Structure formats: structure tokens, C-alpha cells
Amino acid sequence: MPLWLGVAPFGLAYAVIARSAGLSLVETQALSLFVFAGSAQVSAVGLFARGANGLAIVLTTFLLNVRHVLYGVSLGRDVHMTRRERLVAAFFLTDEAYGVSIARRTDSYRFVLGAELSLFITWNIATLAGALLGGSIPDPEKLGVDFVFPVAFIALLVPLLRGRAEVAVAVFAGALAWVMAKGLPGGLPVLGAGVGGALLGALLTRGREEL
Amino acid sequence: MTFWLTCAGMVAVTFGSRLTGLSVRTHLPAFWLRFLHFVPISVFAALVTPSLAGSRGEGGIRVVAAALAAVAAWRTRQLGLAIAVGMVAFWLLRLLPG
Numbered sequence: 001m002p003l004w005l006g007v008a009p010f011g012l013a014y015a016v017i018a019r020s021a022g023l024s025l026v027e028t029q030a031l032s033l034f035v036f037a038g039s040a041q042v043s044a045v046g047l048f049a050r051g052a053n054g055l056a057i058v059l060t061t062f063l064l065n066v067r068h069v070l071y072g073v074s075l076g077r078d079v080h081m082t083r084r085e086r087l088v089a090a091f092f093l094t095d096e097a098y099g100v101s102i103a104r105r106t107d108s109y110r111f112v113l114g115a116e117l118s119l120f121i122t123w124n125i126a127t128l129a130g131a132l133l134g135g136s137i138p139d140p141e142k143l144g145v146d147f148v149f150p151v152a153f154i155a156l157l158v159p160l161l162r163g164r165a166e167v168a169v170a171v172f173a174g175a176l177a178w179v180m181a182k183g184l185p186g187g188l189p190v191l192g193a194g195v196g197g198a199l200l201g202a203l204l205t206r207g208r209e210e211l
Numbered sequence: 212m213t214f215w216l217t218c219a220g221m222v223a224v225t226f227g228s229r230l231t232g233l234s235v236r237t238h239l240p241a242f243w244l245r246f247l248h249f250v251p252i253s254v255f256a257a258l259v260t261p262s263l264a265g266s267r268g269e270g271g272i273r274v275v276a277a278a279l280a281a282v283a284a285w286r287t288r289q290l291g292l293a294i295a296v297g298m299v300a301f302w303l304l305r306l307l308p309g
Contacts, residue, residue: 009291027214035221039251044221046258054213058220064254065225067247070239072232081233090230144301147273150263151280151297157255158284158293169249170256177257190257197253202245 007038007096007119008126014042015130016137017152020145021049025131032127036092036120039156040064046149047187056187063194071098078102081109092116165204173197269305276301 011032018028023045031041040061047057071093079101081089089112097116106112137145161167173193180189239247263277264270280297287293 006290009289013291013294023214027218030218031221034218035225037225039255040221040225043254043258044217046262048214048217050262054217054220057217058224060254061221062224062228063250065228067250068225068228069232070244070247072229073235073237074232076233076236086233087230090233091226093229093233144265144267144269144305146262146265147276147301148294148298150259150273150277151294151301152290153255153258154277154281154297155284155290155293157252157259158281159288160252160255166249166252169252173253174256174260178260181261189261190254193257194250194254197256198246198249201249201252202242205245205248206242208245 007122010038011123011126012130012133013152014038014045015127016134017042017148018045019131019134020137020148021045023048025135028131028134029124029127032124035061036123037061037065037094038123042152042156043190046153047190049146049149050187051185052187052190053185056191059191060187060194063191063198068093071095074098075101075112078105078107079109079112080107085109085113089113089116092120094119165201165208168204169197169201172200272301272304272307276304 014032015028018031018041019025023031028045031044035041035044043060043064044057047060072090075089075093075098076086079089089109092113093116096119097112100115101112104111137143157170161170173196176196177189177193180192184192259277263273265273276297279300280293283296284290284293
């Protein structure tokens, strides 16, 4: 599946970033094994690097992952599952697995689980490879490896800027976080600007149907 | 210890969101659907700006290298490639005298 081609470099990048943020190999891998949510993991390690407190990191993760409620509702309508199957399917649910399942219009739990597990395995192998690679970089401070944070988030952000409202939200949230970061510690600017920017976007797009 | 507590919290909110969706049958109001669409955009932008300039007085070259990475991301939509372009540009610009 071509999906793996996208997931592998993302997992690799996540792990290199996590290691340069000071996470150990075990910690880097633990997030991939237990949380298993790419953009939330990258954001979390970015916040760890800036010394954000745990609560702010958890709330940012919630903000980023609450969209999974929508995927679940949509999948649960098409695919019938027992209670245990629901628990398993929920643990491994990601944007990509949801995307493939919906594209195939599947009603099969086995198909959903197959898509989910193949992504989980790829993500974790890529994490391990990246964590080993990232750990072997000598003197990361001198190399300026911390620059990888803003660059990684720019690379995640730019493809999402499909319209004027999206650009306006990015500019607003970026500026708000920059101002807030002058006076507030770690994770608060990200959380505040994240909520503020999304509210602005929802207000700007009143009357818009398709997103 | 802080790490593992944070990790447990991240698992709780992530798994919680996923399971809630699979377990309930509901429709979110359109306003909140649009809100969710903009969350990654505003969070990613908010993560970029405070860390862009850095703390070693290299703000100028970091902004230029970041702009090049943005162009690469826009043109190719390849995460790994865009990061590579940004980092290589940064290292090359640092070598310049002055």
C-alpha cells in the first residue's frame, strides 16, 4: 500500500526530532506504541523540548486528536463491531486507516483492522530506525538540531493551507503564539493560539459547506 | 516520571477520543466541525513562530532557511524532503562569512 510510503518518513522524522528533544530511545518508542498519533507525537516532543508542562502537552494532544471522534462516528456507522472489536479498532485508529477504509466503503472489521495494524507496524519500525539514527548524532547542540522543530511544523502546516481562511488562521495563530511566548511559559502559547486560531477559522467560514 | 505521566495522559485523551467516536451515534454542530478542521493549522503555526528565531543570534538565516523549506513543502508536499531542504539550507547559510 502506498500509504506506508508516507508514514515511514514521517515516523523517521518524528523519532529524530524526539531524540534531539532529549527523549530516550524507550520514551520515543513508547509514544509510538501507546499514543500512536503522528502529528500529536511531533507536537508533544516539540513542547517537551521547550520545557512545557505535562498538562499543557496533554491538552494540546487532546485538541489535536479530538477529531478522531468524527472518524469513529463515521466508521461505526458503516462497520458493525462487537464491544471488544470496538476497543481494538479504537486503539489503532488513525487518519490514514480511516481514509483507506472510507475510500473502500468497507463494512468489514477485518479490513479496518488490517489497515490499522499495517500502519501501526510501519510507524513503529520507522520510529525505531529514527530513534537509533537520532541518538547517534554527535553534539546536536553545535549542529543547531533544534532548528528541526520549526522546519518540521512548517512542512506539516504548508500543505494544509488550501484557502484564504486557512492562511488567515495560520498567520493569526502564529502571531498570537509569538506574542504570548514572550510572557508565558512552554505550552500555554500553543494551546491558547491553537484554540483561538481554530475559533477564528470556524467564524470566518460560516456558510461554507465543504472543508 | 513527568514523561510517563504525560504519556499516560496523552494515551487517555487519544484513546478516549477514538473510542467515544466508535461508541456513540451523534452529529456534531457544523461550527465545531469547522473548528476541528482548523485545529491542526493553528496548532502547527503556533509551534513554528516561538521557536523560529532560536537563542543563538542566528534568527536571520533561520528565517531564510525556513522560507526555503516552506517553498519545498508547498511544491512537493513531501514532509521528509521539506525538512531536508530546510536543514541543509540552514547549515549552508551558517558557513557563509559574516
